[in-house]
Amino acid sequence: MIQRSIKTIEKVLGANYLIIIGNDPINLYHACQPQLGFIACNDDHEKGMASSIKLGIKALPETTQAVMILLADQPLITESHLLEIIKSWEENPKKITCTSAGKNHGPPAIFPKRYFSKLLKIKGDNGAKNLLSSHDKNLIRIINNHAFIDIDTINDLKNIT
Numbered sequence: 001m002i003q004r005s006i007k008t009i010e011k012v013l014g015a016n017y018l019i020i021i022g023n024d025p026i027n028l029y030h031a032c033q034p035q036l037g038f039i040a041c042n043d044d045h046e047k048g049m050a051s052s053i054k055l056g057i058k059a060l061p062e063t064t065q066a067v068m069i070l071l072a073d074q075p076l077i078t079e080s081h082l083l084e085i086i087k088s089w090e091e092n093p094k095k096i097t098c099t100s101a102g103k104n105h106g107p108p109a110i111f112p113k114r115y116f117s118k119l120l121k122i123k124g125d126n127g128a129k130n131l132l133s134s135h136d137k138n139l140i141r142i143i144n145n146h147a148f149i150d151i152d153t154i155n156d157l158k159n160i161t
Contacts, residue, residue: 009070010037012082018059019072020052048125057119066093067116069128070108076146077108085110088140098132100141104148105132 009017017037022045040059044051053069060067066089070077081099089097089110098109106129111119118131132139 008077008079008082011079012086013037013068018056020056022052048123049127050122050124053122053127054120057116060116064113066110066112067119068108068110074107074147077144081142081144081147082108085142088142092140095138095140096132096135097140097142099144099147101143101145101148105129105139105141106148108147 015037019037019039020042021039022042040055042052042055044055056069057067068082068085070082077099085097085099085108089095089112094112094114096109096111096115098105099107107127109128109132111128111131115131115135119128122128122131
């Protein structure tokens with residue numbers, strides 16, 4: 001599953017990605033094996049998804065204009081969905097472009113640089129969900145009804161295959 005997600009990311013982003021791994025870093029490192037991108041180990045992964053987002057933001061070069069946040073456990077995200085998010089952000093570079101399904105808004109999402117300082121202040125395991133909610137007027141929503149199907153257990157994986 002991770003390999004498939006990485007292949008999709010590489011098709012869209014080339015070498016411009018960073019994988020943040022936390023729990024069980026040795027096995028995750030071997031499972032990821034990026035061909036082009038980079039891996040960073042989040043030693044604070046117990047503090048939740050926010051700690052991984054912060055690590056990623058801190059690793060960005062100063063010239064970075066935006067960041068796309070993706071989760072490895074969303075296997076139904078397609079190359080075309082990522083391209084649609086990127087195209088929408090390019091047309092509206094000051095707005096956050098996120099994935100939406102009903103009332104859910106989340107990753108994959110692109111945050112412009114002006115939101116980096118706010119991303120560095122998030123806490124817990126909700127990631128940037130509260131940031132998305134508090135900036136509702138600055139959101140561009142790309143609909144994907146399958147985006148929020150995530151894989152946390154073997155049974156989850158069996159249910160989508």
